[in-house]
Amino acid sequence: MNYIDLRSDTVTHPTPEMREAMANAQVGDDVYHDDPTVNQLEADAAAMFGKEAAVFVTSGTQGNLCALLAHCQRGESAIIGDTSHIFRYEQGGMAQLGGILPHTVPVQDDATLRLSDLEAAINPDDEHKPVTRLVALENTHNSAGGIPVSADYTRLVAQFARRNGLILHIDGARIFNAAAAFGLDAKSLVDGADSLSFCLSKGLCAPAGSVLVGERDFIRRARRARKALGGSMRQAGVLAAAGLLALHTMRDRLIDDHENAQLLAEGLSEIPGIAINSQHTNFVFFSLSAAVDMTLDEFVGALRQEYNIYMSPYAGEQGQVRLRTHYWIDREAINKIIAAVNAVLT
Numbered sequence: 001m002n003y004i005d006l007r008s009d010t011v012t013h014p015t016p017e018m019r020e021a022m023a024n025a026q027v028g029d030d031v032y033h034d035d036p037t038v039n040q041l042e043a044d045a046a047a048m049f050g051k052e053a054a055v056f057v058t059s060g061t062q063g064n065l066c067a068l069l070a071h072c073q074r075g076e077s078a079i080i081g082d083t084s085h086i087f088r089y090e091q092g093g094m095a096q097l098g099g100i101l102p103h104t105v106p107v108q109d110d111a112t113l114r115l116s117d118l119e120a121a122i123n124p125d126d127e128h129k130p131v132t133r134l135v136a137l138e139n140t141h142n143s144a145g146g147i148p149v150s151a152d153y154t155r156l157v158a159q160f161a162r163r164n165g166l167i168l169h170i171d172g173a174r175i176f177n178a179a180a181a182f183g184l185d186a187k188s189l190v191d192g193a194d195s196l197s198f199c200l201s202k203g204l205c206a207p208a209g210s211v212l213v214g215e216r217d218f219i220r221r222a223r224r225a226r227k228a229l230g231g232s233m234r235q236a237g238v239l240a241a242a243g244l245l246a247l248h249t250m251r252d253r254l255i256d257d258h259e260n261a262q263l264l265a266e267g268l269s270e271i272p273g274i275a276i277n278s279q280h281t282n283f284v285f286f287s288l289s290a291a292v293d294m295t296l297d298e299f300v301g302a303l304r305q306e307y308n309i310y311m312s313p314y315a316g317e318q319g320q321v322r323l324r325t326h327y328w329i330d331r332e333a334i335n336k337i338i339a340a341v342n343a344v345l346t
């Protein structure tokens, strides 16, 4: 590649091994459960998280929406973080298509939701109020800057959910980044959760697809939701073949992306005019200091035009740039980025 793309880890291309596996994949019609490669991916994902079943979906957004549609009835309420991806960046699909009311609670600086806020968000049994059905966590937390959420905290929320008759769903788009950050098996990060959606197409490099895991009955309902959303694919084994490699060969190297993000933040922090706001897992957020005589758009434009380095100002908060490291950004690229930013600012 003759460019360096830091806008997201969603920009990752499939690896050469994935392209080869895709070309050779055995396929069938997955709506008939006939695609052996999809079946394998679903079985492996379910086993990895100690759940009964799994369903291959087109995207992280579809995984979350299928989960919410399968868990909740129209008119019910789900408690979610006010900066959660489900609330902010998924077209309000839960409300738009599911008639599910989002009840938001503040996401704390450490990416957790306070148990007292969760408690206060549960509606009493009162005919004026929607029935509260579910609580959702996000790990790692995107808007919080890629912060990983601990296994202990997740267990606490799972116990809280159990005590209050609520379902716990985890948006684990980057659950393997959290696992790498803690040096833990990803399964321990979803202990007690009823469902988890995780993405194959971000740091793990598959070209498309996410997997939703949970109990068998729940997955049966989620498959119906996927169908209603037009997301049931036919010979999806060509995608699942890349997904299998993502699941089995790409998790262990995520720690390299975290190290690269750390090196990047360290290198950028030494450049006058750059203020690093946060660095967690594979995320770096920074701002330009007031002394810099350039708008963010001009800065980002100069990097793109002069150095083929892509960054984007972060839509969530004005004045910040969000960077993501991933498989296609190696040490050499990190050094090039630091040198280019230095050149643009001096």
Ligand code: TLP
Residues within 6 Å of the ligand: 007, 008, 009, 010, 058, 059, 060, 061, 062, 085, 086, 089, 138, 140, 141, 142, 171, 173, 174, 199, 201, 210
């Ligand atoms: N996030 C994308 C954008 O939509 C913002 C990105 O570039 O980070 N959950 C989380 C925590 C996510 O970060 C994302 C994608 C999703 C779900 C949705 O996944 P896709 O894009 O596959 O629908």
